[in-house]
Amino acid sequence: MKFKLTLGVPILVVVVAGALAWSACKSSQEPTQGSGVTQVTDPADAIDQKLMVALSQAKNFHHKAKVYMSDGNTAAAIASVREILSLRFPDKAPEADDVRNDARALLARLLIGQGQLDEAMNVVNEGLASGRESFFVANLYTVQGEIHQARADALSEATDPAAKAKLVEERHAAIESFDKSNQIDKKLQDQLMESR
Amino acid sequence: MAPDNNDDFLTGTVPEPDAEPTAAERAHARTFADLIDKTLSGHTPPAMSTDDRTLLEVATVIRAATGNALLGTAKQRSIVEDALRQAVGGAGSTSSGSVVPITRGRARRWAPWAVAATSTLVAAAVLILWVRTPPRVVTHTVPAAQNLPETWKSRPADALIGPITKEHAGDASARIDTIFADRLDGYRELRLRGRKP
Numbered sequence: 229m230k231f232k233l234t235l236g237v238p239i240l241v242v243v244v245a246g247a248l249a250w251s252a253c254k255s256s257q258e259p260t261q262g263s264g265v266t267q268v269t270d271p272a273d274a275i276d277q278k279l280m281v282a283l284s285q286a287k288n289f290h291h292k293a294k295v296y297m298s299d300g301n302t303a304a305a306i307a308s309v310r311e312i313l314s315l316r317f318p319d320k321a322p323e324a325d326d327v328r329n330d331a332r333a334l335l336a337r338l339l340i341g342q343g344q345l346d347e348a349m350n351v352v353n354e355g356l357a358s359g360r361e362s363f364f365v366a367n368l369y370t371v372q373g374e375i376h377q378a379r380a381d382a383l384s385e386a387t388d389p390a391a392k393a394k395l396v397e398e399r400h401a402a403i404e405s406f407d408k409s410n411q412i413d414k415k416l417q418d419q420l421m422e423s424r
Numbered sequence: 425m426a427p428d429n430n431d432d433f434l435t436g437t438v439p440e441p442d443a444e445p446t447a448a449e450r451a452h453a454r455t456f457a458d459l460i461d462k463t464l465s466g467h468t469p470p471a472m473s474t475d476d477r478t479l480l481e482v483a484t485v486i487r488a489a490t491g492n493a494l495l496g497t498a499k500q501r502s503i504v505e506d507a508l509r510q511a512v513g514g515a516g517s518t519s520s521g522s523v524v525p526i527t528r529g530r531a532r533r534w535a536p537w538a539v540a541a542t543s544t545l546v547a548a549a550v551l552i553l554w555v556r557t558p559p560r561v562v563t564h565t566v567p568a569a570q571n572l573p574e575t576w577k578s579r580p581a582d583a584l585i586g587p588i589t590k591e592h593a594g595d596a597s598a599r600i601d602t603i604f605a606d607r608l609d610g611y612r613e614l615r616l617r618g619r620k621p
Contacts, residue, residue, distance in 0.1 A: 271572060273572075273578050273579070274572055274577060274578070275576055275577065275607055275610050280608060283603060283604045283607055284604060286604075287600045287601060290596055290600045291597055293597070294597045322578060322579055322580040322581070323579075323607070325580075326581040326582075327581075327600060330596045330599055330600070331596065333588075334594065334596045337593070362580055362581075363582050363585055363586065363587050363588050364582075364588070367588040370593065413587045416582055416587075417586075417587060420582070420583055
């Protein structure tokens with residue numbers, strides 16, 4: 229008798245509790261059927277955390293490079309600016325190209341200061357291959373012109389006819405680069421004026 | 425004729441009942457009395473003669489048979505304290521199973537009911553959790569989300585930075601500061617949209 233009571237009471241309670249819970253859930257779901265919870269998804273081009281992290285890191289590397297430059301430690305400054313080029317930005321984020329091209333321009337100028345003109349030209353050309361025209365690309369063309377100008381200056385005292393021909397070539401290339409820079413600047417400024 | 429060996433009590437000649445005990449018998453009796461005293465007090469000598477051991481066993485049996493064997497004071501106190509400790513709910517210090525605490529007896533009586541009640545509660549909780557489904561999350565891509573304000577979007581920094589003049593070409597750190605601050609504003613607005621300040 230006692231055993232039956234001990235076993236019967238829990239079964240009864242479980243059945244009652246289950247029925248109550250089921251009916252409660254049914255009644256609570258009925259008014260909300262079909263409504264659900266709406267979550268607004270952000271489009272792919274929305275600013276996200278990944279972009280902010282990358283920008284923050286780029287900012288810090290720039291400041292670090294600035295400190296090194298003020299200390300005269302150009303090698304360390306170059307290393308710090310190179311770090312910006314390896315940062316991971318979100319795919320297709322336009323800021324990525326802009327930030328990297330600005331870093332390339334600074335890096336190329338530091339390399340020019342170190343006399344590494346060929347390496348500086350490589351860095352600039354990498355940026356110019358990115359495609360989209362921007363003020364940062366225009367700046368890269370300006371740096372490219374500076375590199376051609378530096379090469380021409382290095383050949384200015386040469387007496388060799390081949391070197392003289394190379395000097396003229398470099399000067400022309402410098403002018404072309406500066407012109408290209410101005411051209412992009414003007415085009416973008418016109419576009420901005422039209423959009424406002 | 426066999427020699428009269430008075431030292432062998434078990435196999436030697438039995439003296440007359442009224443005969444006066446010899447000095448050797450007295451000495452042996454005193455020694456044996458000491459041996460019994462030591463045995464009763466728990467200090468049995470490690471070595472003794474075979475005769476003495478036999479006599480000692482007989483004396484121990486006789487003493488136990490008379491019913492006067494008492495536990496030592498320390499042992500008695502230990503058992504009493506153990507029983508009292510179990511009676512008030514504490515764990516006994518000895519492994520003796522002879523004393524069953526009152527609380528254990530009550531617990532045995534209530535154990536089935538306690539198990540039944542606990543299992544009932546657990547079963548009810550599991551059932552409620554199983555039956556209750558989480559709120560449905562339907563993700564709608566709201567068309568308005570595609571038309572985010574420009575400041576919330578990732579975009580070229582040209583409009584923000586403008587043309588980079590030769591004088592300011594080296595101010596790359598200032599430019600990245602500007603870009604970062606602008607995008608951070610947009611990111612915060614985007615994250616906090618729809619929330620009351």
